Amino acid sequence: MKIKIQSYHTSDFPSELTTENYSVILWKGSGVFSVDDINYSYRGYNILFLSPYQKIKLASESDETIHVLFFHGDYYCIEYHKEEIACNGLLFNNIYLNPGVELSEENYNYILELFHHIKKEESEKHPFSESIIKTYIQLILAIGSKQKSSFENSVIAREKIPNKKAFEFQKLLESHFKNEKELSFYSSKLNITNNTLGKTVK
Amino acid sequence: MKIKIQSYHTSDFPSELTTENYSVILWKGSGVFSVDDINYSYRGYNILFLSPYQKIKLASESDETIHVLFFHGDYYCIEYHKEEIACNGLLFNNIYLNPGVELSEENYNYILELFHHIKKEESEKHPFSESIIKTYIQLILAIGSKQKSSFENSVIAREKIPNKKAFEFQKLLESHFKNEKELSFYSSKLNITNNTLGKTVK
Incomplete structure (x- = not known):
């Protein structure tokens, strides 16, 4: 698999999900999830960035649809594209940060729209479809990085002294x-x- | 100027426009335009890709708004990004092809929406805004390339024998x-x- 978009209902979500791909998980609602056995609570609109072989479990309190974008590191390499978007260590591969980011409703809907665009583009199989899909992935990572860096900065600013x-x-x-x-x-x-x-x- | 979005009414459009930037011009309506003194007629939804110092003149038959994205080659270098989107020689710097491409109404509206996103992102001046804007430019070039390559392929297929x-x-x-x-x-x-x-x- 190079790239795939899959939707689950919270009730159908695998009890434990782990894959060789990068995963971008989009959901709303509230509950608790764990990544590599560390628990996090969530509420509202959320996006989660998982590195390959990270293990996620979900205990949702609400019945919602979960949208997951999987892409292989050979298809879109985050290190190769670090000039365009430096998300390694921020979105991915940072064990000190919550892998989830809260989104505004507007950004949630926009990223969901990008998921639909990717799905449509993938079905067309035009010679330029791959370029377009990679650019959509890049846009999702860039928006995620912006949101996460703003959030982390505000957390660090708020918690500077006690921490x-x-x-x-x-x-x-x-x-x-x-x-x-x-x-x-x-x-x-x-x-x-x-x-x-x-x-x-x- | 690194990047700028400017809107004109057809009546206010400069009698001759030439700039050191790459330009992506989005318009609808009908009329005639010339690029480097070669005339082309247009009708419907159109996008035009101009290389630096190409000279455009417009004689529009309809009163419409023209949206122009200017970006400098140092800001987004089409050669540096040819791995992501090979648009040099297709959208830009090809004297044998019409620099304009007809768009579907859907793609016209989508690209116009991307112009608005760029404008909004630019006003925010967030550390990640530049990454996001460059990704929007890349998406516009990728969609333009897809549209143009489909169009040119169909033209070449149609005109193969006489030409x-x-x-x-x-x-x-x-x-x-x-x-x-x-x-x-x-x-x-x-x-x-x-x-x-x-x-x-x-």
Whole structure:
């Protein structure tokens, strides 16, 4: 499979979905989903960007249609296209960020429209259809990146002070996790108690 | 100027328009336009792709709004992006093709909508706005290429037999125009009379 658009009802959604493709999942409603066993709650209009082999489970509280765009990394390579849209590490392959982004109703409807365009274009199989479909994918990633970067910036701005230690902890962890497994190593580096560190990174 | 969208009424359209930018001109109605002093008639929904410094004049029979997207070659380079959309030689820089393409009403409205999206995105000046605008440009070029290649293919298929000599004449002209200015040189190469050659390339 190079590219595919599939729709599910929340009741038909696989109990566990994992694929070799990149997935862009568009849904609305409310409930809880998990990606690689980390739970997130959602409400309203949402879009989710999953890297290959990430595992998603969904417990929806509402009955809605879920639209999923799958594309293979050989079809649209996010690294090759990083000049056009630098979404690697923002939308994909960032374990520190929620893989979901809340959308405005307008953006939700617009991206749903782009899904329909992709489906229509794919059925035409014109020599230029592939260029057009790749451009639609790029547009979805660009809009997603814009929305996510705005959201993350506002979260960071809001939480700047209380999370400063958590950020430092994250950096320390990245440098030392291989050799240092004890919490006290990190708390002493940060000049706080184990207890405070526990609360900070909650 | 890197990118700009401008609207004109047919009555306000400059008597002669030429710019250092690439231009994508969207209009409907009927009349005659010329590009570099070659006249073309048009009717219905149209899009026109002009390379930098091409000169356009318009004599419209109807009173309509003309929408023009200008973008600089440094902002969106059609050669750099030829992997994504090979429009050089098809939409741009091909002196043998009509620079205009007829559009369906649906595609006309869709591209007009993309113009509005570009305008809105440009006013937001978000860090991701440039990526999104470039993707919109790419989408317009891809849709234009699809439409034009379908149209040119059908024209070539229709005119294949009567235009074979004209095609050979074109090739000969490209090879010999520097040294051979006489029509008889070409007609003898093609084994036809000057008169027949004149009719063939009309």
